Amino acid sequence: MASTSRRALRLLSLLGSRRQWPLRELATRLDVSERTVRRDIETLRQLDYPITTVHGPDGGYRLGAGHTLPPLLFDDEQALAVAVALQTAPSTVFGLGDDAARALAALEQVMPAPLRASMQSLRLTRLQNYWEFPAPPIDPTALTAVGAAVRHRHVLITETLRADGSRPEPGDDDFLPARRVEPHHLVVWAGRWYLVAYDLADHEWRVRRVDRLHPRPTTHRFTARELPGEDLAQFVMRSHDRGDTPAAWPCTGSARLDLPAGVVARWAPGGSVVEHLDADHCRLTLGAWSWAGIAGILATFDAELTDLRPPELVQAGRRLAHRWATMTETGDSDDPTRLS
Known part of the structure; x- marks a missing residue:
């Protein structure tokens, strides 16, 4: 037996x-x-x-998939992989953190002692990454509705929400009419969920933040279209008008860059905003823990910067320029660490 x-x-x-x-x-x-x-x-x-x-x-x-969840079987490697994944699961959906902790506890309870010891040795501590902008959590109902529309290829009616999750009313300055879109893909990037959809009103491909959408499902089916470009990830990252808003930081500033919006959007930190100005220029708004931090990030684009705002950011840039000039003017000329 x-x-x-x-x-x-x-x-x-x-x-x-x-x-x-x-x-x-x-x-x-x-x-x-x-x-x-x-x-x-x-x-x-x-x-x-x-x-x-x-x-x-x-x-x-x-x-196949049943009507109820039967007992699952994992080998040792699979169990450890699930344990690590549960510990590192991003909390971008309301309640996911608590659910992941309960699932991890249930998994640990049924593990044999040697495997439990291995898992406990992989116990992780979450640390705040100060250079990654925090992503707001998403209502699981909205995420489920969008995901179901993508899976079943049903047209979706979307309304744009404010950054705080409230819905603008007709007559408000930021009110936008509801849009009918064909939802094709969900993409997670920089801790944020994005919907790649085809807008049926202006016949253009759009990228939208799912946490900024109020979706209304329909039963109208659509036929899949050829996606813009071969690389879906690149399309999302280079779309400057994807609905991002500046994340909360002690300091927030902006500058005009002599670069196309698509280029800057690809490399800008998550939680920053890229505004298209013309074919060769854009405005980047971002935050950091200090004004020097913002100036340093802007400098990484290696492009002309103008119209910096606010004045504190301009002053931080001048201080950094002075420090770099001092570094290049001091030191022995034979010193291999000297900058030239």
Whole structure:
């Protein structure tokens, strides 16, 4: 009986590792007859695992999705991978942090002692990355609605929300009418969720922050379109009008750059805003823990900077320029660390 149980668990692990398995290959992997494999599959089905039979020359068995969540089986490597993923899961959805902690506790409770020790050795401590702008969490209802529309290819009606999550009313300066879009992809970048969609009003591809949308699902289906460009990630990163707003920092400033908005948007820190001015110029608004920090980030673009705001940012730039000039003027000319 113990041998049968171990074999059934191994069979379950195999079924979960690949979309479909031929009967002969399962029998070879388990080193048993095909009849024994059929019997073990019936045992798993009695335990409510949704194993379907695929007929035909390329048929076999497939582990499908059931109406309830049956017990799951992980090998040691998979369990450790899940434990690390739960600890590093980004808290960009309301309640995800608590749910991840509960799932991690449940996983740890059923682990054998050696594996539990390995997992505890990988216990992580979350640290604030001061150079990564924090992302606001998303209402899971909105995220689910957008994800379902993408999956089922249903037209979505979206309304734009304010940065604080409130909905502008008609007559407000920031009110925008609802848009009908074809949602194609969800993309996560710099801790933020973006929707890549085709706007049916102006017939243009758009990138929108999901946390700034109030979605209204429809049942109208659409046919998938050819995406703009070959690289979806590059399209998102280079879209300057994706609905970003400056994140909360002690200091926030901006400058006019002699670079196209698409170039700056690709390399600007998450949580910054890129405004298109013309084909060769844009305005970048960003924050940091100091004015010198903002000036330093702006300097990384290696382009002409004008119209810096506010005055504190201009003063910080002058102080940095003086420090760099001092560094280049002092030191021995034979010193290999001297800047030239």
